[in-house]
Amino acid sequence: MNLWKLEWIRLVRTKRWIALLGVYVFFGLVGPLSARYLGEIVEQFGGGIEVTIPPAVPADGMAQFVSNASQLGLLVVVVVAAGSLAFDAKPEMGVFLRTRVDRVWDILVPRLTVSFLAAAVAFVLGALAAWYETAVLLGGLPVFGTIAGIGYGVLYLALVVAVVTAAASRAENVLGVVLITVVVLLAMPIIGIIGSVGRWLPAHLVGALSGIPGGTAVGDYLPAAGVTLALTGLCIWLAVRWSQLREL
Amino acid sequence: MIVSTHQLRKEYGATVALRDVELRVPAGSVYGLVGPNGAGKSTLLSILAGLRSASAGTIEINADHARVAVLPDTPQFDSWLTGREVVDLARTLAGPAVPVDRVDEVLEQAGLTDAANRSVGGYSRGMLQRLGVASTVVGDPMLLMLDEPSSALDPAGRREVLDLVARLRGEATVIFSSHVLGDVQEVCDSVGILREGELLFQGPLNDLLVGSAVPHYRVSLRPPIEPAAAALRAAPWVRSVEPMGAAELRISVDSVEDAETHLAGVLAPTGARVVSFGPEAATLEQVFLELTS
Numbered sequence: 068m069n070l071w072k073l074e075w076i077r078l079v080r081t082k083r084w085i086a087l088l089g090v091y092v093f094f095g096l097v098g099p100l101s102a103r104y105l106g107e108i109v110e111q112f113g114g115g116i117e118v119t120i121p122p123a124v125p126a127d128g129m130a131q132f133v134s135n136a137s138q139l140g141l142l143v144v145v146v147v148a149a150g151s152l153a154f155d156a157k158p159e160m161g162v163f164l165r166t167r168v169d170r171v172w173d174i175l176v177p178r179l180t181v182s183f184l185a186a187a188v189a190f191v192l193g194a195l196a197a198w199y200e201t202a203v204l205l206g207g208l209p210v211f212g213t214i215a216g217i218g219y220g221v222l223y224l225a226l227v228v229a230v231v232t233a234a235a236s237r238a239e240n241v242l243g244v245v246l247i248t249v250v251v252l253l254a255m256p257i258i259g260i261i262g263s264v265g266r267w268l269p270a271h272l273v274g275a276l277s278g279i280p281g282g283t284a285v286g287d288y289l290p291a292a293g294v295t296l297a298l299t300g301l302c303i304w305l306a307v308r309w310s311q312l313r314e315l
Numbered sequence: 316m317i318v319s320t321h322q323l324r325k326e327y328g329a330t331v332a333l334r335d336v337e338l339r340v341p342a343g344s345v346y347g348l349v350g351p352n353g354a355g356k357s358t359l360l361s362i363l364a365g366l367r368s369a370s371a372g373t374i375e376i377n378a379d380h381a382r383v384a385v386l387p388d389t390p391q392f393d394s395w396l397t398g399r400e401v402v403d404l405a406r407t408l409a410g411p412a413v414p415v416d417r418v419d420e421v422l423e424q425a426g427l428t429d430a431a432n433r434s435v436g437g438y439s440r441g442m443l444q445r446l447g448v449a450s451t452v453v454g455d456p457m458l459l460m461l462d463e464p465s466s467a468l469d470p471a472g473r474r475e476v477l478d479l480v481a482r483l484r485g486e487a488t489v490i491f492s493s494h495v496l497g498d499v500q501e502v503c504d505s506v507g508i509l510r511e512g513e514l515l516f517q518g519p520l521n522d523l524l525v526g527s528a529v530p531h532y533r534v535s536l537r538p539p540i541e542p543a544a545a546a547l548r549a550a551p552w553v554r555s556v557e558p559m560g561a562a563e564l565r566i567s568v569d570s571v572e573d574a575e576t577h578l579a580g581v582l583a584p585t586g587a588r589v590v591s592f593g594p595e596a597a598t599l600e601q602v603f604l605e606l607t608s
Contacts, residue, residue, distance in 0.1 A: 068403040073393075080395040159391040163450070166364050166385040167408035314367040 070174065074151060074181035083147045087185055090143045091193025094135040099128030099200040125208050126281035128201030129194075129216070136193055137273045141227060141252065144189075148182040148228050149244035152235040156244075158315045171310040175232065179303070183228040187221045194220065194276060208280045215285045216276035219292060223272040226295045227252065229302035236309035269295040316377070317342040317458055317488045318363060323372035325358055325512070332358045334512040335372070340505070342377070345484055347503030347520070348492040349603060354509040356492040360385070360460050363490070376458065378488075381410050384456035388463040390447030394436030398427050401435060402450045409454025417453055424482070425449040426475060441472030448479045452487075459483065460490045465498050477502055500524075500599040510607045523602055531595035532566045532574045533559075537588035540564060546585045552577060565595065 078084045101108065105127075106120045154174060155161035164174050194217045198208060227248070234247035252270075259265035271291035279285055318340035325333040333355045340346045348356050361367040363374060364385040376383065392401045402418045422431050425445040430438065435446060444464060451459055461480065465473040473495075480502050483489050493499050499506060500520065507517035516523060536543060538561050547556045547566055552573035557565040568574045571594055582589055 068400050069407045070404075073396075073404060076396070076400075077393065157391050159387045159389055160393070162364070162366060162385060162387045163390065163392065163405075164408075165366060166383070167405065169380065315361065 070177040071181070074177045077151060078147075078181065078185055081150075083150070084185060084189075086143050087147055087189035088192060090140050091136055091189040092196050093193075094132055094140060095193035095196030096200055098130075098132030098135055098197050099204050102127040102131040102201075103204040123205055124281075125201050125206045126277055128205045129197055129208065129213070129280055130277035132193065132197035133220075133274060133277045136190070140190070140193070142249070144182075144186040144224060144227055145231055145245055145248045145252075146241075147185065148231040149235060149241045149248065151178045151182050152232050153238065153241045153244045154178070154235075155310075155313060155315060156238075156240045161315050165315065172307055175303075175306060175310065179228060179232050179306075182231070183225055186224045186228060190220055190224055191217055212279035212285060213276070215288075216279045219272040219275035219288050222292055222295050222299075223269055226269050226299045226302070229299040229306070232306040233302040233309070236306045236313060266290055267294050269298060316340060316375075318377075318490070319375045320363075321373045321375075323359075323362065323374065324370045325355070325362060325367070326370045332512050333362075333369075336509075336512070336514050338363075338507060338514065339517060340488060340490060342488055343485065344505045345480065345489045345491060345503045347499035347506040348490060348509065349494065349496060349499050349506060349599070350509035351494060351607065353511075355512040356494075356509055357388070357462055358512075359509070360462050360490065360492055364460055378457040382454065382457040383460070384409075384451040384454060384458070385460045386447045386451045386462065386464055388466060389440075390443055390450075392435045392443070392446070394434060396435055397432050398422065398435055398438070398442075398446050398449075399431040401446060402453050405450035406453045409456075413454050417455075421449040421453045424452075425479065439472075441468050441475065444468055444472060444476055445479065448476060452479075452483065456487055458488045458490070460492075462492050463494070464491070466493060466495060473498070496599040496603055506599070508603060508606055515606050520599070524599065530568055530571045530574070532568055532578065532592060533595050534564045534566060534578075534582070534592040535562060535590040536564070536582075537590065538562055540587070542585045543582055543587035543589075546581050550577065550581050562590075 102123045105123065109118050109120065154164055165171065168174055198213055201208060230251050231244060231248050234244045238244045238247055255268050255270040259268045259270055265271055266287065267290045269291055272288055272295060275288045316339050318338060320336055320338040323333055323336040323338065336359060348359065350356050358367065362369050363376065399418060399422065402422055406413045406418055422428050425448055427442065427445055427449060430442060435443065438446065448464065464480065465476045468476060477498055480489060480491060491499065491503055504520055505518065506520045506523055508515045540558060540562065544556045544558060544564055547553050547564065552569045554567040554569065559565050578592060
């Protein structure tokens with residue numbers, strides 16, 4: 068048993084992998100379906116009101132997946148990562164780990180990495196499901212652009228897990244970690260309202276998976292990707308620093 | 316000394332948790348750190364373990380970091396791990412040199428062999444405490460810090476943990492914090508008494524018990540005891556003489572040294588038939604109350 072295997076076992080035995088995979092794959096399958104049949108759905112529940120909806124295009128399939136996954140999916144990622152990274156939430160467990168490693172970094176790296184990889188795999192599988200179903204129901208998507216969109220989405224998840232890591236080094240419990248992270252993630256789109264700042268913010272990457280197939284250039288997301296990378300590094304640095312200074 | 320501190324101080328805002336503590340823990344000893352709740356025992360152990368920083372002062376620990384182990388008062392582990400996995404994780408973290416066989420060895424010592432493959436979520440408090448001790452000793456530490464390891468246990472669980480600690484004597488240095496004085500008196504050979512962050516006494520337990528504030532001697536002799544009692548009352552270093560039945564005297568003396576030097580000389584001319592005499596061993600509780608009240 069080592070700290071890497073511990074994280075793997077945590078995912079498996081606590082069934083957290085099912086929550087991650089379930090939410091992304093579910094929305095991957097449902098998103099394009101709801102885009103394809105949106106007109107019929109609205110007609111069914113519209114109460115006689117006539118609503119004209121333009122025919123769905125392939126990008127709409129991914130847009131439906133993105134809109135659902137970027138909310139509930141992200142929340143699941145935050146909760147799962149917080150459960151792993153808030154190792155000081157129970158001080159006795161923190162003592163067990165902290166007194167057995169030379170540096171707190173040794174505890175953080177496996178938790179950070181496994182949480183990110185689990186979230187990334189779930190997201191990629193969900194995106195692939197959405198891609199497949201979009202291709203079947205609405206038509207093909209550009210291969211390079213879709214892969215690039217998935218890549219940007221994965222990069223955004225790296226930032227999400229890094230924010231959780233930083234929050235876990237300050238908050239007293241898992242709920243606190245989740246709340247801090249959610250507030251930070253919600254604040255970003257709000258800041259994006261200001262002028263042209265939006266294309267530099269990490270939240271811009273969330274829409275890449277639907278934006279690129281819809282015609283936005285892959286390069287349009289590069290500024291946000293650069294900022295996201297920088298912020299991810301900053302959050303991890305802060306997490307290490309704060310964890311070192313933390314007293315149990 | 317395996318652990319020594321110099322002018323160690325910890326402040327939480329205006330509250331002083333530790334006041335210039337000069338801790339001296341002899342290598343190989345079982346050192347009992349006693350004090351009332353809030354005396355600073357856990358704070359001191361946390362600083363020694365590197366879990367908190369000192370406000371001032373220095374710490375010297377003559378043991379490799381990998382061979383220093385800490386057990387909190389109520390150890391907790393991920394509930395979905397088995398007991399064996401917990402100890403194996405502790406073994407891995409202690410270093411690659413520790414053989415895998417050591418896991419089963421310490422589980423057996425802790426009486427957890429039968430429960431080793433069960434999830435720790437189903438363990439009782441006593442089992443968790445023993446699992447904590449097992450995962451603490453699995454790496455063959457040079458220095459163990461046990462924070463109130465028996466305080467929350469029922470008598471049987473307490474007995475098991477004390478036996479585990481007693482078995483460590485000679486294998487490692489143990490710092491054992493507790494407010495259960497009977498436990499400290501039973502397993503410790505050195506003791507430090509903390510009150511309000513101040514180290515009031517430290518040293519060998521026997522020195523503390525024998526050399527308590529007002530030392531007493533017990534003299535057992537054949538009746539009649541009155542001639543011996545009268546001679547002792549006349550000695551300038553004797554504070555009082557109290558008959559304890561027909562064949563024993565309890566003597567309050569200025570110092571143990573006086574009694575050791577003069578007692579036999581005072582008794583000899585009286586013709587008393589002395590069966591035995593020696594210093595009265597105070598209990599740690601008596602001494603503790605004398606020092607902390």
